[in-house]
Each structure stands twice: as C-alpha cells, then as structure tokens.
Amino acid sequence: MLRLTRRTNPSRSLEILAPLVAVALTLVVAAILFVALGKNPADAFAAMFWRPVQDLYGWSELGVKVAPLILCAVGLAIGFRASVWNIGAEGQIVVGAIAASWVALATGEGGFGLPGWLLPLLAGALGGMVWGAIPALLRTKANANEILVSLMLVYVGGFLLQYVVRGPMRDPMSFGFPQSPMFPDPARLPILLDTTRLHLGFALALLAALVAWLFVARSYQGFVFRLSGEAPAAAAYAGFSRAKVIWGSFLISGGLAGLAGAAEVLGPIGQLQPAVSPGYGFAAIIVAFLGRLHPIGIIAAALLMGLFYLGGEIAQMELQLPIAITGVFQGLLLFFLLGADTFVRWRLVLGGTR
Amino acid sequence: MPPLLELVGITKRYPGIVANQDVSLAVQPGEIQALLGENGAGKSTLMKIVYGLARPDEGEIRWQGELVVENSPVLARKRGIGMVFQHFTLFETLTVAENIALGLEPGNAGSDLEGRIRELSRHYGLAVAPQAPVWSLSVGERQRVEIVRCLLQSPRLLIMDEPTSVLTPQEADGLFATLRRLAAEGCAVLYISHKLEEIQALCHAATVLRAGKVVARCDPTRETARSLAALMIGKAPPEIEHRPAESDGPVVLSVADLSLPSVDPHGTALKRVSFSLRAGEILGVAGVAGNGQRELLRALSGEDARAPAGAITLAGQPAGNLDPKRRRALGLAFVPEERLGRGAAPKLSLTLNALLTGKRQSLTRAGLIRQGAVERRATEIVRRFDVRTPGIQAEAGSLSGGNLQKFIVGRELYDGPKLLIAAHPTWGVDVGAATLIREEMLALRDRGGSVLLFSEELDELFLLSDRIAVMFHGMLSPPAPVRQLTPESVGLLMGGAGFEGGVGLAQAH
Ligand SMILES: Nc1ncnc2c1ncn2[C@@H]1O[C@H](COP(=O)(O)OP(=O)(O)OP(=O)(O)O)[C@@H](O)[C@H]1O
Ligand SMILES: [Mg+2]
Numbered sequence: 001m002l003r004l005t006r007r008t009n010p011s012r013s014l015e016i017l018a019p020l021v022a023v024a025l026t027l028v029v030a031a032i033l034f035v036a037l038g039k040n041p042a043d044a045f046a047a048m049f050w051r052p053v054q055d056l057y058g059w060s061e062l063g064v065k066v067a068p069l070i071l072c073a074v075g076l077a078i079g080f081r082a083s084v085w086n087i088g089a090e091g092q093i094v095v096g097a098i099a100a101s102w103v104a105l106a107t108g109e110g111g112f113g114l115p116g117w118l119l120p121l122l123a124g125a126l127g128g129m130v131w132g133a134i135p136a137l138l139r140t141k142a143n144a145n146e147i148l149v150s151l152m153l154v155y156v157g158g159f160l161l162q163y164v165v166r167g168p169m170r171d172p173m174s175f176g177f178p179q180s181p182m183f184p185d186p187a188r189l190p191i192l193l194d195t196t197r198l199h200l201g202f203a204l205a206l207l208a209a210l211v212a213w214l215f216v217a218r219s220y221q222g223f224v225f226r227l228s229g230e231a232p233a234a235a236a237y238a239g240f241s242r243a244k245v246i247w248g249s250f251l252i253s254g255g256l257a258g259l260a261g262a263a264e265v266l267g268p269i270g271q272l273q274p275a276v277s278p279g280y281g282f283a284a285i286i287v288a289f290l291g292r293l294h295p296i297g298i299i300a301a302a303l304l305m306g307l308f309y310l311g312g313e314i315a316q317m318e319l320q321l322p323i324a325i326t327g328v329f330q331g332l333l334l335f336f337l338l339g340a341d342t343f344v345r346w347r348l349v350l351g352g353t354r
Numbered sequence: 355m356p357p358l359l360e361l362v363g364i365t366k367r368y369p370g371i372v373a374n375q376d377v378s379l380a381v382q383p384g385e386i387q388a389l390l391g392e393n394g395a396g397k398s399t400l401m402k403i404v405y406g407l408a409r410p411d412e413g414e415i416r417w418q419g420e421l422v423v424e425n426s427p428v429l430a431r432k433r434g435i436g437m438v439f440q441h442f443t444l445f446e447t448l449t450v451a452e453n454i455a456l457g458l459e460p461g462n463a464g465s466d467l468e469g470r471i472r473e474l475s476r477h478y479g480l481a482v483a484p485q486a487p488v489w490s491l492s493v494g495e496r497q498r499v500e501i502v503r504c505l506l507q508s509p510r511l512l513i514m515d516e517p518t519s520v521l522t523p524q525e526a527d528g529l530f531a532t533l534r535r536l537a538a539e540g541c542a543v544l545y546i547s548h549k550l551e552e553i554q555a556l557c558h559a560a561t562v563l564r565a566g567k568v569v570a571r572c573d574p575t576r577e578t579a580r581s582l583a584a585l586m587i588g589k590a591p592p593e594i595e596h597r598p599a600e601s602d603g604p605v606v607l608s609v610a611d612l613s614l615p616s617v618d619p620h621g622t623a624l625k626r627v628s629f630s631l632r633a634g635e636i637l638g639v640a641g642v643a644g645n646g647q648r649e650l651l652r653a654l655s656g657e658d659a660r661a662p663a664g665a666i667t668l669a670g671q672p673a674g675n676l677d678p679k680r681r682r683a684l685g686l687a688f689v690p691e692e693r694l695g696r697g698a699a700p701k702l703s704l705t706l707n708a709l710l711t712g713k714r715q716s717l718t719r720a721g722l723i724r725q726g727a728v729e730r731r732a733t734e735i736v737r738r739f740d741v742r743t744p745g746i747q748a749e750a751g752s753l754s755g756g757n758l759q760k761f762i763v764g765r766e767l768y769d770g771p772k773l774l775i776a777a778h779p780t781w782g783v784d785v786g787a788a789t790l791i792r793e794e795m796l797a798l799r800d801r802g803g804s805v806l807l808f809s810e811e812l813d814e815l816f817l818l819s820d821r822i823a824v825m826f827h828g829m830l831s832p833p834a835p836v837r838q839l840t841p842e843s844v845g846l847l848m849g850g851a852g853f854e855g856g857v858g859l860a861q862a863h
Contacts, residue, residue, distance in 0.1 A: 214722075218722045218723055218725075219722050220714065220717075220718045220721055220722065220723055223706060223723060226702075227699055227702070227710070230699055230702065231698075231699035231701070231702070233692070233695050234695060234696055234697070236657050237655070237657060237678065237697065237710075238678065238711050239678030239679035239681075
C-alpha cells in the first residue's frame with residue numbers, strides 16, 4: 001500500500017526542482033499527445049519551441065507575449081506571498097484596457113508637453129486598481145472571500161468590455177464591427193526595436209520585476225506583507241494591520257494587471273477589441289507559482305509560458321493543430337506543478353499501516 | 355531480561371549543530387526516567403527519534419532487545435509507545451471522544467469507545483467527559499485527554515515532553531499520581547521537565563544531556579535541586595535574593611474600570627478591572643489559567659484595541675484604543691503567551707524576527723531594511739541572552755523551545771522599555787536561563803522601569819513581585835504588597851474566595 005506522509009523539513013532545493021520536473025513531465029506528455037495526433041513529436045517541438053526563436057523578430061514577438069505575463073505575475077506574487085488570493089487579474093487587465101482606450105481616444109493626441117500614451121497608460125493602471133479594490137473592500141468590510149469575488153469580477157469585466165465595444169466606444173465607421181476606432185499615433189506605445197512590435201510595456205515589465213524584487217527582498221513593507229501571510233498572529237502582535245496588507249496586495253496586483261491591459265491595447269492591438277487578452281491574467285497565476293513567487297523565477301517562467309503562446313499560434317498555422325494546444329500545455333504544466341509540489345511537502349511511503 | 359527500550363550511540367545532526375551525539379540510554383519496564391538538560395541540549399530531538407518523527411544519522415534503537423529497522427509514529431504507536439507533546443494536537447470543534455477516535459488506528463476504535471474512556475479515566479483518576487467539546491476544556495483537562503488517548507492504546511512506554519509547564523500545581527499532582535500508577539503496572543515513562551523538584555519527587559533515574567551528549571546518569575532522589583542544576587549546566591545557578599521594593603515613582607500604566615466582552619465566544623469577559631503600576635515596580639498577576647489573563651493581556655498589548663481610550667493610560671496617554679505599534683512607541687514591550695506563531699514567526703530567520711518589534715526609525719532607511727543594523731540587533735540579543743543557535747540566519751522554528759523563549763524575552767528587553775508586560779517569561783526555560791531572565795527583569799525595575807508579570811508559578815511571583823493581584827472570572831483583586839501575602843492567602847484568592855460580592859470586597863490578605 002502507498003501512503004503520503006508529511007515531510008518534517010521540505011528542502012529548498014526540492015522546491016526549486018519541482019518546477020523543472022513539472023516542465024519535463026509536461027513535455028513528455030505533450031510528446032505522447034503529438035504521437036497520438038499523428039505528428040512527429042521532434043518536428044512538432046522544433047516547430048513550436050525552436051523555430052519561433054531563431055531570429056531577432058521571433059525573440060521580439062516572445063517579448064510581446066512575455067510583457068503582460070510578467071506584469072501580472074509579479075503583482076500577483078506579492079499578494080500570494082501575503083496569502084491574499086487575487087485570482088481576477090484577467091478582469092483587471094480588461095478594465096485597465098477599457099480605461100486606457102477611453103483616455104487614449106479622448107486625449108490621445110497628447111498635450112501639456114506629455115507624450116500621448118502616458119495618460120492612457122496611467123488610466124489603465126488606475127482602472128485595474130479600481131477593479132482590484134472591489135474584492136479588497138468586500139474582504140475587509142464584509143469578510144467576503146476574495147478568491148470568489150475577484151474571479152467573478154473577471155466575468156463582469158468581460159461583459160463590460162462586450163458592452164463598450166458594441167455601445168459607447170464603437171467606431172461609427174466600423175461597418176458594425178464591435179471595435180473602437182484606432183488610437184491616434186501619439187497614444188501608441190513607443191517601439192523599442194525598429195521593425196518589430198516590441199513595445200515600451202516590455203521594459204516596464206522588467207522594471208516592475210526589479211522593483212518587486214527590491215520590495216520583497218529589501219523593503220520593510222515587503223517584510224510586513226510576508227509576515228502577514230506566514231504568521232498572522234505574529235503580525236497582529238507586532239501591530240501590522242491585515243486590512244492594509246489586503247488593500248496593498250490588491251492595489252499593486254490590480255494596478256500592474258491594468259497596466260498590462262493598457263499596454264496590450266496601446267501597443268500591439270492599437271484599438272479596443274472584444275478580446276484584449278488570451279487569458280494572460282490566468283496564465284500569470286501559473287507563471288507566479290512556477291517562478292516560485294520570486295521575480296527572477298517569474299521572468300524565466302514567463303518566457304516559457306510566452307513560448308507556449310507563440311508555439312500555439314505556430315502549431316495552428318504549420319501543424320494544423322487547434323490553438324487550444326496552448327491551453328492544453330498550460331493545464332498540463334499546472335497539473336504537474338501541483339503534483340510535484342505535493343511531493344515537496346509529502347513523502348511517498350511504501351508499505352501499509354498494519 | 356533486555357531493557358524495554360535501548361538507544362545505542364544515537365547521533366542526529368542539523369545544519370550547523372549536532373543535536374544528539376553518541377547518546378545511549380536504556381529504560382526498564384516500570385521505570386520513570388527523567389531526561390534533563392539545558393535548553394537546546396537535545397532532549398526533544400531524542401524523543402522525536404524514539405517516536406519516529408526524526409531519523410537518527412547514526413546509532414540504533416532496540417525495542418525489547420530487537421533492532422528497530424523502520425520507524426514512524428504509526429509504527430511506534432503499534433509497538434506501544436505513546437507521546438504527549440508540549441503543544442496540543444486536539445481539534446477544538448470536536449468532542450473528547452471524537453478527538454480520541456481520530457488518534458486511534460482505524461479499526462482499533464471499537465464500538466464502545468466511550469465506555470472504555472470512562473473506565474480508563476476512573477481507573478487512573480483522570481477525569482474526562484467523553485461528550486464535552488474540547489474548546490470548553492482548560493489546558494489541564496486537554497492534557498488529560500491527550501494522556502487518555504495514549505493510554506487507550508495500552509502503551510508500554512509513555513513519553514512526556516514538558517507536560518507540567520502548562521499545569522497548575524494541583525493538576526500536576528494529579529498527573530504524578532497517574533504516572534506512578536502506570537509505572538506500578540509496568541509501563542515505563544520517559545519524562546522531560548525543567549522543574550527539578552518534580553523530577554526528584556517522581557523519577558527513579560535521570561539521564562543528563564549537555565550539548566547533545568550524555569554527561570551524567572544519577573538517581574535524582576539522592577540529589578538536591580541545586581546539585582541537579584549543577585549537573586546540567588556545569589555549575590549551580592546563583593540564587594536570586596528576594597528584594598521587594600516600594601516605589602513612589604510616577605504611574606506608568608493605569609487601568610480604570612475596564613470591562614470588555616471576550617472576542618472569542620469561549621473566552622472570559624473582563625469585569626471592571628482596575629489597577630495602576632508605578633515606575634520602578636514589579637506587579638505580579640496570579641490566577642488559574644482561563645480566568646481572563648489572556649483577554650487582559652490582549653487589551654493591554656493593543657492586539658485587542660476595543661477598549662475606550664481612557665480605560666487604559668500608558669505613560670500619561672490615553673491608550674485603550676491604540677494599536678500595538680503606537681503603544682510600543684510609548685515605551686511598552688510585551689512577551690506573549692505563545693512563542694511560536696505569535697511572539698515569533700517560525701519560518702522567518704532570527705534576524706527578521708529581531709526586526710518584528712524593533713524601532714522602525716533605527717532599522718530602516720527610505721523604506722528599506724538596514725540589513726547591518728538588524729543583524730547587529732539579532733546578534734546582540736543572541737549574545738546577551740545566551741540563545742543557543744547555529745546563527746542568526748536560523749529559522750525561529752528550528753530553535754529549541756527554551757531558546758526561542760530567551761530570544762523573545764531578550765528582544766523585548768533590548769530597547770530598554772519603560773514597561774514590560776510578560777506572560778510566563780520563563781516557560782520551558784532551563785534553570786540557568788530562568789535566573790538570567792529574572793535578573794534582567796529585576797534590573798529593569800532597579801533602573802526605574804516597570805514590569806507587569808503574569809505567571810501561574812507562585813514561587814516565581816513571590817520571588818520577583820513587589821505587589822501581587824489575583825485574577826478570577828475576569829475580575830482582578832486589588833494589588834497588595836507582597837510582604838502582606840502568603841502563598842496560602844493568594845491560593846485562596848485564586849480559588850475565588852473573596853470575589854463573591856464583586857471585586858470591591860476582595861481582600862488580598
Ligand atoms: N528541525 C530542526 N532544524 C534545525 N535545528 C533543529 C531542529 N530541531 C532542533 N534543532 C536544534 O537541535 C538542538 C536541540 O533541540 P531540542 O529541541 O532537542 O532541545 P531541547 O533539549 O528539547 O531544549 P528545550 O529545553 O529548550 O526544549 C537545538 O540547538 C535546535 O536548534
Ligand atoms: Mg524541548
């Protein structure tokens with residue numbers, strides 16, 4: 001008989017090994033999947049994960065995918081470390097995108113000597129914060145479960161987007177397509193590399209990771225957040241308010257998710273459309289845990305997840321596989337990561353109890 | 355006949371420290387054997403090895419002469435080893451019988467569990483009510499439940515790790531009677547405690563550990579408490595002389611007519627608590643656990659800030675509604691009842707735990723932690739209070755119980771507080787360290803600081819306090835100078851005599 005028994009001392013190296021094992025198992029199962037679909041796994045892997053990053057343009061496209069993932073994941077990780085569970089980054093992305101679009105269309109030609117994209121970008125962050133503030137408010141005032149509230153708000157945000165692209169923000173010249181007018185040029189994010197789509201959002205993402213690292217590893221507030229998550233009674237004893245940590249977590253993660261949504265519409269998309277994010281907000285949860293809630297780990301995990309997105313698009317074009325392959329990869333990865341993490345904390349013991 | 359349990363050459367290493375080194379000992383059936391040693395000597399580690407919670411790096415365990423190849427708590431229980439931990443493992447929301455059933459092996463619970471519980475508790479004089487929900491029990495009753503759970507498996511060896519640190523003297527006497535009866539029936543007992551008088555009264559043999567190694571074996575009935583202490587720490591600790599003082603300094607803390615319903619539905623409400631504490635004075639608070647000490651401590655520390663501002667005055671400021679940080683800024687330091695999880699965060703390093711209640715201005719700059727300053731603080735606490743640890747980067751949870759207690763007390767005394775509120779500051783601390791902590795509290799008083807000392811040990815209260823008050827059912831008797839009191843008169847108050855007509859009538863002598 002097999003049993004799980006708790007490890008007395010989960011080791012740090014196992015904790016770092018777990019994501020690597022999860023990635024390896026994901027690839028093994030993916031290979032089996034390809035065989036079952038009648039594809040040569042070596043060809044498929046090459047097409048999905050190798051050819052996309054053969055040239056600078058490929059890397060720049062990876063950067064485009066990675067930017068929103070990093071922005072969302074570093075914010076979420078700060079909350080997760082404090083045991084504040086924001087599952088609704090996808091909704092905060094969407095509301096951030098709406099807010100940014102609205103401001104871009106209203107003020108996008110710039111003015112006051114400011115670049116045209118600055119106000120829309122800030123509006124996006126603010127929009128995400130507002131959407132994140134709702135679960136924070138309900139958690140601190142009414143003790144409502146923040147997991148459920150933030151998740152439900154994803155759907156509310158999604159419907160809000162459907163409404164505005166069909167109603168108030170629809171382009172009158174769009175022949176009935178549900179989309180906003182294209183933003184004026186000054187409102188578009190600057191491009192970092194000529195002839196690519198790599199935009200300012202990527203630099204902001206790296207900056208966010210750096211600041212998050214500083215926050216977690218060096219700052220007093222970072223210590224307070226961690227303490228509040230790991231030892232709530234000790235935090236109360238020291239006099240740190242749990243409500244402040246909940247608010248802080250939601251405002252930081254909501255703001256960064258809103259920024260990610262703004263950067264998507266102001267960068268590669270260029271207008272508000274009924275779909276602004278292919279699930280970056282949810283994928284960022286996986287990225288955060290795969291990266292062990294650490295900013296450096298998150299950058300590495302985001303690169304992998306970005307490759308899944310990029311590879312999924314290529315698999316659709318070159319291998320005639322459905323784009324859902326990206327979701328399958330994400331699901332496998334999450335499954336194996338949770339499994340591997342179980343073995344970090346528990347040990348499998350052979351032999352019965354009697 | 356081979357011994358019941360024999361340990362041969364047990365060595366256990368943790369990063370940076372050897373917790374047990376080449377430890378051998380043997381326990382005979384029917385023997386009550388003490389395991390002695392200062393904090394961090396490796397007593398708990400050795401017992402966890404016997405119970406299968408930790409794996410030795412070297413050495414053998416023999417059970418009735420046979421080598422133990424595989425060990426785990428489940429296997430140990432099957433062999434007949436029971437362990438009562440220092441920290442309880444019961445579920446509050448379940449009844450006694452349900453808790454006991456959960457701890458038994460499936461299939462072993464049997465049909466008439468309640469009947470068996472009743473019979474056992476009658477046989478050993480351990481009063482437990484199978485139907486009572488655990489939340490309604492006092493610590494002493496909870497411990498009886500833990501013991502009954504062990505006894506139901508008819509153990510041949512019972513391990514008790516500091517069982518009496520949470521018991522009142524009467525409860526401890528009850529426990530000793532049970533243990534003697536068990537021993538008379540052939541059950542062996544391994545007993546850990548820092549209370550040397552207990553060991554002399556109870557144990558047939560003692561093994562003394564120092565820094566993980568066996569340094570002596572003796573017959574405790576032929577030793578004195580002082581000679582046992584000398585075996586443990588190398589020399590007998592200096593005696594503390596009782597030196598009560600009468601202070602006419604300014605009032606540092608005053609509580610006026612504080613009534614507060616309990617946050618916890620099973621707690622005790624505070625009823626019209628009033629007292630004041632002067633600079634240069636130690637005020638002791640006696641009382642059986644569960645009479646509102648917990649609630650009063652929280653109201654004083656600021657963890658419960660529902661009191662009206664004026665009900666608590668701290669350093670001249672109304673403070674009843676201030677949070678703990680603001681109270682600390684007024685000169686308050688606080689040693690809470692629970693060291694792990696409340697007084698310290700188990701997964702964080704000692705360095706970060708030193709930051710926990712430190713003055714923010716001196717330990718941070720521009721929102722960032724000043725690593726050097728915090729490390730100096732942690733190093734200094736560890737040095738001054740002789741905390742045994744591989745280093746200040748060690749997780750607080752890896753320290754032995756007594757060493758963590760020393761660290762917390764040291765941290766709270768570090769900034770030279772105006773007022774120290776301490777709940778059982780010497781819980782689980784060895785004799786040498788207890789002396790150190792008591793001397794530090796006296797030194798704080800002699801420098802003009804104040805101490806509010808909550809303790810269940812009357813000896814400690816009489817040794818340190820200048821005045822003593824008693825808590826009963828959420829009320830506090832008027833403090834009386836210690837020279838007007840005897841342990842008997844305080845004991846009567848602890849039992850509620852004099853409280854019937856309300857606090858006003860309670861006389862402390
Ligand atoms: N899980 C662990 N990881 C690292 N070190 C540990 C661990 N458990 C115990 N130690 C170390 O082993 C040593 C012995 O600890 P142990 O808890 O056995 O002491 P003890 O004799 O029970 O002390 P006390 O009287 O304070 O309870 C201590 O120095 C402690 O820091
Ligand atoms: Mg111990």
